[in-house]
Amino acid sequence: xxxxxxxxxxxxxxxxxxxxxxxxxxxxxxxxxxxxxxxxxxxxxxxxxxxxxxxxxxxxxxxxxxxxxxxxxxxxxxxxxxxxxxxxxxxxxxxxxxxxxxxxxxxxxxxxxxxxxxxxxxxxxxxxxxxxxxxxxxxxxxxxxxxxxxxxxxxxxxxxxxxxxxxxxxxxxxxxxxxxxxxxxxxxxxxxxxxxxxxxxxxxxxxxxxxxxxxxxxxxxxxxxxxxxxxxxxxxxxxxxxxxxxxxxxxxxxxxxxxxxxxxxxxxxxxxxxxxxxxxxxxxxxxxxxxxxxxxxxxxx
Amino acid sequence: xxxxxxxxxxxxxxxxxxxxxxxxxxxxxxxxxxxxxxxxxxxxxxxxxxxxxxxxxxxxxxxxxxxxxxxxxxxxxxxxxxxxxxxxxxxxxxxxxxxxxxxxxxxxxxxxxxxxxxxxxxxxxxxxxxxxxxxxxxxxxxxxxxxxxxxxxxxxxxxxxxxxxxxxxxxxxxxxxxxxxxxxxxxxxxxxxxxxxxxxxxxxxxxxxxxxxxxxxxxxxxxxxxxxxxxxxxxxxxxxxxxxxxxxxxxxxxxxxxxxxxxxxxxxxxxxxxxxxxxxxxxxxxxxxxxxxxxxxxx
Numbered sequence: 001x002x003x004x005x006x007x008x009x010x011x012x013x014x015x016x017x018x019x020x021x022x023x024x025x026x027x028x029x030x031x032x033x034x035x036x037x038x039x040x041x042x043x044x045x046x047x048x049x050x051x052x053x054x055x056x057x058x059x060x061x062x063x064x065x066x067x068x069x070x071x072x073x074x075x076x077x078x079x080x081x082x083x084x085x086x087x088x089x090x091x092x093x094x095x096x097x098x099x100x101x102x103x104x105x106x107x108x109x110x111x112x113x114x115x116x117x118x119x120x121x122x123x124x125x126x127x128x129x130x131x132x133x134x135x136x137x138x139x140x141x142x143x144x145x146x147x148x149x150x151x152x153x154x155x156x157x158x159x160x161x162x163x164x165x166x167x168x169x170x171x172x173x174x175x176x177x178x179x180x181x182x183x184x185x186x187x188x189x190x191x192x193x194x195x196x197x198x199x200x201x202x203x204x205x206x207x208x209x210x211x212x213x214x215x216x217x218x219x220x221x222x223x224x225x226x227x228x229x230x231x232x233x234x235x236x237x238x239x240x241x242x243x244x245x246x247x248x249x250x251x252x253x254x255x256x257x258x259x260x261x262x263x264x265x266x267x268x269x270x271x272x273x274x275x276x277x278x279x280x281x282x283x284x285x286x287x288x289x290x291x292x293x294x295x296x297x298x299x300x301x
Numbered sequence: 302x303x304x305x306x307x308x309x310x311x312x313x314x315x316x317x318x319x320x321x322x323x324x325x326x327x328x329x330x331x332x333x334x335x336x337x338x339x340x341x342x343x344x345x346x347x348x349x350x351x352x353x354x355x356x357x358x359x360x361x362x363x364x365x366x367x368x369x370x371x372x373x374x375x376x377x378x379x380x381x382x383x384x385x386x387x388x389x390x391x392x393x394x395x396x397x398x399x400x401x402x403x404x405x406x407x408x409x410x411x412x413x414x415x416x417x418x419x420x421x422x423x424x425x426x427x428x429x430x431x432x433x434x435x436x437x438x439x440x441x442x443x444x445x446x447x448x449x450x451x452x453x454x455x456x457x458x459x460x461x462x463x464x465x466x467x468x469x470x471x472x473x474x475x476x477x478x479x480x481x482x483x484x485x486x487x488x489x490x491x492x493x494x495x496x497x498x499x500x501x502x503x504x505x506x507x508x509x510x511x512x513x514x515x516x517x518x519x520x521x522x523x524x525x526x527x528x529x530x531x532x533x534x535x536x537x538x539x540x541x542x543x544x545x546x547x548x549x550x551x552x553x554x555x556x557x558x559x560x561x562x563x564x565x566x567x568x569x570x571x572x573x574x575x576x577x578x579x580x581x582x583x584x585x586x587x588x589x590x591x592x593x594x595x596x597x598x599x600x
Contacts, residue, residue: 012504013419017427020412023474024427028434031445038445091340094333109587110341113348116583116590118533120551121575124558125351128569134366137350143366169344174594181595230438233535237555257440257536264444265540277441284438 032281039278043271055275066276068251069259070283076160076255077228083168084224085217088175093209095176096183108180111173119170123237126166127153130238153239156252163234163253171227175220182216183209218298222291229284232257256280348576354569355379362565378570382557387574389546390553397468397538397549398531405475405527406520412474413482414512418494428483435476439536446471447540463544471537478523485519486512522593525586529579550575 042051059066091111098104114122129137130152139149152162186209194204235258239248247254247262260280264273354362355378357371412431416424450461450470461467489512497507513520535551542548548556554575558568583590 010419013415013421013424016411016415017424020408020431020474020479021427023408024431024434026449027446027471027473028437028442029430031442031449032437034445034448035442091337094337097330097333098337105588107337107341108591111344112587112591113580113583114344116529117348117576117579118551120533120535120554121572122347124554124568124572125347128354128565128572129347129350137346137367140366169347173344177591177595226436230440232440233533236535236539257438260440261443261536270444273444277444280438281441284436284441288436 035274035277035281038271038274041271041274043269043274045268045270051271055272056279058272059275059279065251065254066259069247069254069256072160072252072254073229073256076164076231077225079161079164080167080171080228081221081224083164084171084175085220087168087172088220089179089217091172091176092179092183093205096180108177111176113173114170115174119233120237122170123166123234126162127238130162154249156248156250159239159248159252163231163238166234166238167228167231171224175224178216178220179213182213186212214298215295218295222295225287225291229287230257231255232261236261351569351572351576354565355573357566359564359566362569378566379574382567382570382574385557386545386548387550387553387557387571390548390550391578393465393542393547393553394532394549394551396465398528398534400465401469401472401475401531402524402528404469404473405478406524408474409478409482409523410513410516410520411508412479413484413486414508416479416483417486418489418491418512428479431474431476431479435480443536443540450541462541463547465547468538468541468547468549472531475527478527481519481523482516485516489515521589522596525582525590526593529582529590532579 039055040050040052042049042054095104095107095111098107131137132139132151132154133149134140134143136149136152138152142149150158152158190208190212191204194208199207232255235247235253235255239253247258256276260273260276263269263276353369353371354367356374356376357368358373358375358377361368361372412427416428450467453459454461454467459466461470493511493515494507497511502510532549533551534549535555538549538552542552545553545556554571557571
């Protein structure tokens with residue numbers, strides 16, 4: 001009886017696994033292979049010719065815009081990650097001091113709202129807030145403090161920072177929720193023991209909270225970094241051709257995902273775009289591996 | 302005498318230090334409350350600003366400096382935006398994100414169930430195969446993926462471009478969902494499944510009547526997360542939905558604003574309409590959403 005029942009179970013199981021494999025292969029792994037394959041071709045609509053390493057040669061030696069895009073992408077991540085982690089941690093520590101569950105929930109919900117709302121729409125809202133002159137809300141508020149207006153999205157030195165501010169605003173609440181969960185998982189006994197030893201709040205923070213929260217901090221750093229590296233929507237919505245160039249004034253916000261999309265799809269340079277994607281893929285694997293090592297290190301701690 | 306004064310003195314001292322500590326705690330707590338309240342106001346200003354703008358007249362929106370409350374309160378912007386195909390965009394969005402959610406729930410729970418409860422080396426390999434895929438930047442294989450849909454369209458004769466099915470295709474096996482449901486399946490007692498098996502239940506019956514009810518909370522969390530994220534999807538629909546009547550609300554919004562970039566009344570109204578459904582869902586289900594996201598991080 002048992003064998004009768006186990007046989008179909010295995011068969012159904014194998015079919016489910018086959019189904020999963022087929023979709024994963026067809027929708028992700030095969031397209032990735034094809035991307036690498038195309039990167040060796042001159043491929044435009046109607047043209048498909050083998051080109052050897054010509055795409056890569058052009059990419060590495062004759063394309064300053066690609067390098068600018070790569071540099072901008074890294075700068076973006078470097079701005080966003082500390083901002084999200086710092087603000088999220090600060091908010092979590094503040095909210096965690098509140099004993100009343102209702103009030104704590106209220107603050108959590110309000111800070112988390114920005115993370116849930118669609119980025120496409122909220123990026124448009126921020127584009128409206130960033131309007132130059134005294135028309136934009138941000139400049140109006142800065143005027144109260146005597147700061148002269150900034151042409152946020154229209155000048156190259158502020159455009160990328162403007163996008164970073166939006167992303168920090170949006171993701172800080174997410175980091176906060178994760179940190180709150182991490183803080184609540186720290187056993188109360190540790191703090192009580194520290195109280196008995198007469199440790200002040202700063203020492204308690206440094207010697208109990210930080211070490212025990214490190215895995216969560218590492219997790220948030222990894223998630224935020226990957227998100228920042230793949231940012232696309234903000235550029236597409238906020239600085240499509242602001243200031244005359246694509247991807248912001250003087251390519252200041254020409255993030256990698258946007259640049260690849262533009263090259264391969266909007267402009268139809270499919271082979272060259274694939275070469276870019278291949279290089280970006282390798283960089284992302286390297287970044288991912290670095291982050292994996294980083295997480296491993298913090299967990300061993 | 303001395304025996305009485307001594308304890309009184311120390312008692313007094315403790316009292317004083319206790320008062321100081323309580324005072325300090327009160328100050329700290331007030332400070333935290335004030336800072337957090339100020340912080341939440343700052344966090345909410347963008348929402349306030351766009352909602353207020355959507356109720357202003359076009360003339361008022363051009364005034365410098367902008368007004369904090371509409372001088373003339375109008376709802377005239379809403380019908381204009383709604384009539385501009387936004388109703389259709391919403392329908393598309395709900396079919397796209399709702400359909401993806403339903404399919405992801407079925408496939409994730411099935412695959413997670415098989416990987417955990419019919420564990421085999423093959424299952425483990427496929428699990429890592431799926432998980433590794435979630436690390437790959439979507440934009441790098443976007444174009445070949447589109448090409449794959451064209452290929453399926455050509456070989457099987459199933460229309461893919463400009464169809465809901467084509468939009469949902471890449472998410473049928475959703476790595477994050479498989480990951481979440483695999484975690485959930487570890488919590489399902491195997492004894493219970495064996496008991497059902499001895500009672501003569503079929504495998505589908507066990508999955509449907511025993512397993513799914515046990516993991517329904519995880520399913521609910523997954524459903525909300527998938528729906529919210531797919532509603533916000535821009536990059537993929539931008540490529541696969543090329544006809545205006547197939548645009549989900551994200552693509553529709555960007556295209557619409559592209560036409561009316563200077564007309565802030567239409568622009569802000571369209572943004573408010575796009576945010577509204579997610580905002581309502583969030584208000585109703587906030588506890589589950591936050592819990593779902595928080596536990597996702599703990600794994």
